Amino acid sequence: MSPNAMMTEKALKGSDITVEALVREGVEVIFGYPGGASMEIHQALTRVGSDRKMRVILPRHEQGGIFAAEGYAKASGKVGVALATSGPGATNLITGLADAKMDSVPIVAITGQVPAWLIGKDAFQETDVVGISRPITKHNYLVQNVEDLPRIIKEAFHLASSGRPGPVLVDIPKNVQQSECVPEWPSEVQMRSYRPYIEARKRELEHIAEAIRGAQKPIIYAGNGTICGNASQELGEFVEKTGIPVVMTVLGLGVFPSNHPLCFDMLGMHGAFYANYAVNHADLLLAFGVRFDDRVTGKVEEFAKHGKIVHVDIDASEINKIKEAHIPVTSDIRHVLQELNKMDLGKQDYSGWVQELDGVKQQKPYRYEDNGEDILPQYVLEQLSEKTQGKAIITTGVGQHQMWAAQFFKFLYPRTLLTSAGLGAMGFGYPAALGAKLGCPDWQVIDIDGDGSFLMNLQELATAHIEEIAVKAVIMNNQHLGMVMQWEDRFYDSNRAHTYIGDPRDPESIYPSFVAIAEGFGVKGRRISRKDEVSEALDEMLALDEPYLLDVVVPFTEHVLPMIPTGQTFGDIIYED
Amino acid sequence: MGQVISLLVENRTGVLSRVVGLFSQRGYNIESLNVAPALDSDASRITLTTRTDLKGTEQVVKQLNKLVDVIKVTPFDSGTQLIREMALVRVQVSEENRAELLALSEVFRARVIDISPRNCIFELTGQSGKIDAFLENVRAYGIREIHRTGELTLGRGKAGKQKGAFGGQKPK
Numbered sequence: 149m150s151p152n153a154m155m156t157e158k159a160l161k162g163s164d165i166t167v168e169a170l171v172r173e174g175v176e177v178i179f180g181y182p183g184g185a186s187m188e189i190h191q192a193l194t195r196v197g198s199d200r201k202m203r204v205i206l207p208r209h210e211q212g213g214i215f216a217a218e219g220y221a222k223a224s225g226k227v228g229v230a231l232a233t234s235g236p237g238a239t240n241l242i243t244g245l246a247d248a249k250m251d252s253v254p255i256v257a258i259t260g261q262v263p264a265w266l267i268g269k270d271a272f273q274e275t276d277v278v279g280i281s282r283p284i285t286k287h288n289y290l291v292q293n294v295e296d297l298p299r300i301i302k303e304a305f306h307l308a309s310s311g312r313p314g315p316v317l318v319d320i321p322k323n324v325q326q327s328e329c330v331p332e333w334p335s336e337v338q339m340r341s342y343r344p345y346i347e348a349r350k351r352e353l354e355h356i357a358e359a360i361r362g363a364q365k366p367i368i369y370a371g372n373g374t375i376c377g378n379a380s381q382e383l384g385e386f387v388e389k390t391g392i393p394v395v396m397t398v399l400g401l402g403v404f405p406s407n408h409p410l411c412f413d414m415l416g417m418h419g420a421f422y423a424n425y426a427v428n429h430a431d432l433l434l435a436f437g438v439r440f441d442d443r444v445t446g447k448v449e450e451f452a453k454h455g456k457i458v459h460v461d462i463d464a465s466e467i468n469k470i471k472e473a474h475i476p477v478t479s480d481i482r483h484v485l486q487e488l489n490k491m492d493l494g495k496q497d498y499s500g501w502v503q504e505l506d507g508v509k510q511q512k513p514y515r516y517e518d519n520g521e522d523i524l525p526q527y528v529l530e531q532l533s534e535k536t537q538g539k540a541i542i543t544t545g546v547g548q549h550q551m552w553a554a555q556f557f558k559f560l561y562p563r564t565l566l567t568s569a570g571l572g573a574m575g576f577g578y579p580a581a582l583g584a585k586l587g588c589p590d591w592q593v594i595d596i597d598g599d600g601s602f603l604m605n606l607q608e609l610a611t612a613h614i615e616e617i618a619v620k621a622v623i624m625n626n627q628h629l630g631m632v633m634q635w636e637d638r639f640y641d642s643n644r645a646h647t648y649i650g651d652p653r654d655p656e657s658i659y660p661s662f663v664a665i666a667e668g669f670g671v672k673g674r675r676i677s678r679k680d681e682v683s684e685a686l687d688e689m690l691a692l693d694e695p696y697l698l699d700v701v702v703p704f705t706e707h708v709l710p711m712i713p714t715g716q717t718f719g720d721i722i723y724e725d
Numbered sequence: 726m727g728q729v730i731s732l733l734v735e736n737r738t739g740v741l742s743r744v745v746g747l748f749s750q751r752g753y754n755i756e757s758l759n760v761a762p763a764l765d766s767d768a769s770r771i772t773l774t775t776r777t778d779l780k781g782t783e784q785v786v787k788q789l790n791k792l793v794d795v796i797k798v799t800p801f802d803s804g805t806q807l808i809r810e811m812a813l814v815r816v817q818v819s820e821e822n823r824a825e826l827l828a829l830s831e832v833f834r835a836r837v838i839d840i841s842p843r844n845c846i847f848e849l850t851g852q853s854g855k856i857d858a859f860l861e862n863v864r865a866y867g868i869r870e871i872h873r874t875g876e877l878t879l880g881r882g883k884a885g886k887q888k889g890a891f892g893g894q895k896p897k
Contacts, residue, residue, distance in 0.1 A: 282743060283750045287793040341735060341796040465787035
């Protein structure tokens with residue numbers, strides 16, 4: 149420690165050091181639910197000077213808190229911070245940590261822990277959260293000395309946000325929060341075993357260029373890595389330069405605008421027919437920031453089997469994990485695109501290939517059959533897409549509504565679809581919307597949810613009302629767990645196995661009354677069930693600058709199509725009934 | 726034959742459970758495991774053997790490299806590495822066969838480190854195959870206890886020059 153630092157700094161409590169470290173990392177919003185082992189930190193948060201921009205949001209459940217932190221992080225690109233107490237507070241964070249790990253979301257989760265001398269003694273609200281969260285965090289820490297806090301918090305933010313982003317958990321025993329020291333603030337992170345930033349070598353770039361020059365039917369398969377890597381602009385330039393068409397994963401949606409003539413939308417199990425056609429017929433697959441998830445590939449051996457595969461990802465372990473790449477490149481994707489945009493990639497004419505894809509798209513677009521009376525979720529999404537012109541951040545729960553949102557909302561900007569893709573965690577949508585609105589206050593933020601998913605975190609209506617977070621919730625209410633129901637219809641002779649979530653004693657009613665629940669929380673709401681109400685109800689909702697809930701009664705008979713059943717191939721695609 | 730992987734890790738609480746946990750999470754099995762301080766006192770050396778194919782090795786090495794506390798991962802191949810294992814073996818003896826057993830142990834260069842009227846403890850070092858062969862030969866006398874270290878490795882040649890497959894060294 150430099151003598152000067154000693155002179156100028158006074159001793160602080162661990163809790164105050166923690167908060168000061170967060171301030172130094174530029175944290176502006178914390179989602180924290182207090183308890184015995186974390187209240188010291190909450191006390192310290194009340195001592196933050198009013199000159200500091202630090203807002204503490206009190207979610208009504210720790211899972212809501214960490215999902216909100218994820219929504220904040222995904223929408224803004226900054227690190228999301230969640231704070232919880234020991235034991236149940238910490239275990240309630242687990243689903244959010246697992247989600248952030250799967251979808252590479254930069255999160256720092258801070259948990260209080262029982263005092264060091266009680267660890268291992270089965271103390272009240274003691275849980276080995278470092279042990280529990282080990283496989284679902286990028287890294288985690290148990291802070292044993294108050295002197296280590298500044299370094300550990302700094303490392304945690306660095307780890308969460310660099311390389312392939314992910315969640316980092318810092319567990320702080322109460323006695324560490326209470327003990328004092330003169331903090332020594334590190335100016336930079338020094339970790340000899342962590343080198344997150346990797347750039348492609350010249351030779352690798354040349355291999356990619358050569359593959360592009362030799363291709364007749366190339367396709368770009370862009371995923372979350374292109375968004376995490378902030379490569380949207382570079383990808384756009386690359387497409388303009390080469391004329392290569394684009395398909396995206398659900399987490400890639402928005403990285404390339406869906407109104408562009410070279411955009412062929414989402415691929416995968418519920419992706420567009422033409423997107424899957426494109427990948428199946430391509431002679432070159434440019435896989436950028438993707439991980440060949442089973443919901444994308446179906447049967448791996450058959451996936452993109454006619455083409456050469458270029459796979460670029462910042463995470464070396466993704467290369468060859470699922471699908472062997474002909475040209476494997478471990479690199480920051482933005483760097484690769486920047487370099488390729490400077491290189492000579494030849495002057496191919498792909499117009500024949502694009503025409504072929506356009507033809508398929510015209511023949512087999514995303515479609516649904518409207519009977520003119522019922523409200524179909526697809527119709528609501530089309531309307532919403534049109535009314536907002538893509539200038540909205542959409543969050544979702546998990547299930548049918550999630551896939552319809554991915555299909556029928558036309559995403560034009562990166563970071564405008566926030567969804568739990570890898571983990572598929574129901575209840576993600578509403579709290580994620582709260583976080584997104586705090587990260588991007590000027591944006592319209594709309595949670596497209598299902599009745600099942602919304603029920604899982606509806607306590608966060610209180611957070612929206614009390615904290616005045618003007619998010620909108622649109623519930624596609626079909627009284628069922630729709631996606632499981634769809635599988636029952638297709639593979640289990642429509643035998644309903646606990647997928648009906650209405651009131652069996654009064655099946656004509658719509659249960660529960662989300663509008664009444666919202667009202668109880670102080671949030672305005674409305675239920676609609678006729679198609680002619682949709683447009684006006686959406687206008688009303690969009691015009692409001694306060695939390696709002698729109699309960700849309702939709703038929704349960706609707707299926708998400710197209711569909712490539714699990715483990716099957718493009719040839720097995722179900723396009724229509 | 727198992728794949729031997731040598732890891733240099735930060736000597737910190739929880740590192741071993743991160744490494745071991747990764748194997749079970751990703752569906753790999755650890756056959757032997759050895760942990761000891763490394764030359765650099767802030768680091769530890771973990772040597773482990775796992776049964777997997779080439780693709781499995783590539784994947785597990787990459788996953789190990791992702792662990793923040795792992796400094797270096799080296800998957801060894803039999804051509805360039807020295808592999809040794811040590812074993813302590815307690816064998817039952819009697820007045821009649823003691824001389825015969827001691828003669829046998831000479832062949833394997835096993836050292837006698839304890840003798841009691843009914844037992845004899847041998848210490849031997851070598852490649853795992855040699856230890857297996859010794860055990861096979863003394864089995865008839867009655868093996869009472871065995872303690873093996875698992876395999877330890879170092880690359881041949883100059884220190885720091887050994888290079889693993891799949892970029893065992895973390896990218897700079």
